[in-house]
Amino acid sequence: HEASHELLVPPAPFYPFEHSDSMAEERAAAAFPFWLSEGLPDYLAQTAADATGFHEGDVFEIGGLAKVDSVCAARLSASNRKEEIRDRIGRPGRLAALFTTDRDEVAPVYYACSQSFTKHVVARIGLPAVVGLFPRIPRGTWRAALESAAGESLEGIRGAWIAALHLAPGVQK
Numbered sequence: 001h002e003a004s005h006e007l008l009v010p011p012a013p014f015y016p017f018e019h020s021d022s023m024a025e026e027r028a029a030a031a032f033p034f035w036l037s038e039g040l041p042d043y044l045a046q047t048a049a050d051a052t053g054f055h056e057g058d059v060f061e062i063g064g065l066a067k068v069d070s071v072c073a074a075r076l077s078a079s080n081r082k083e084e085i086r087d088r089i090g091r092p093g094r095l096a097a098l099f100t101t102d103r104d105e106v107a108p109v110y111y112a113c114s115q116s117f118t119k120h121v122v123a124r125i126g127l128p129a130v131v132g133l134f135p136r137i138p139r140g141t142w143r144a145a146l147e148s149a150a151g152e153s154l155e156g157i158r159g160a161w162i163a164a165l166h167l168a169p170g171v172q173k
Contacts, residue, residue: 001057004041008134016094031140033133034094038111039118040130046115060108065119072116073165075109082109086167089113090158092143120161125149 012018015037016029046065049056058064062071076082081097085106088095097106122130129149136142147153162168 001041001045004044005037008040008044008131010135010138014138029094031092032094033092033137033142034098035089035091035110035114035117036121036130036133036142037137039114039116040134042111042115043118043122060111062112062115065115068112068116068119069165072109072113073167075112076167079106079109081106085109085113086162089117090154090161116165117158117161120164121146121150121157124157 009015013020013028016025016032019025019028042062043065045056046068048054050065056064062068076086079085081102084097085095088110095106095110097103098110118130125146126149129145133142133145136145143154146157150157
């Protein structure tokens with residue numbers, strides 16, 4: 001996972017915190033796909049682990065790609081913050097609670113669902129196209145590239161993922 005971060009990230013400033021002033025940082029954070037910046041490294045690490053038999057660390061005990069969808073759905077259903085977390089997956093912006101003392105509560109759900117949504121996007125547009133989104137993040141063109149490759153809006157892609165995992169409000173899996 002951590003090696004994937006190093007391989008994927010284009011030159012700084014990439015992450016919002018790498019910007020020189022707080023206003024630029026806030027603008028970058030509002031547009032940044034945090035779900036993708038964590039979901040793709042998890043996806044790549046788990047894919048490589050499956051292909052090579054190499055053990056990949058599983059900090060949040062997700063159980064690999066085979067279990068990521070069911071773990072995301074179960075954790076989200078059990079979370080007191082399900083709407084807040086679900087709202088951040090597949091959309092620009094960060095889940096603020098990840099950067100507070102509530103991290104321990106939300107991170108296991110957020111990371112599982114980020115990986116699950118990334119898996120869904122990879123299945124839809126292919127791994128090379130998803131990897132190709134990373135250099136577009138600083139330019140703000142990642143969303144248009146994703147939607148063009150998918151032939152559908154990001155909200156439509158999210159809707160299909162939510163439906164497939166039965167994550168809609170009031171729906172229990």
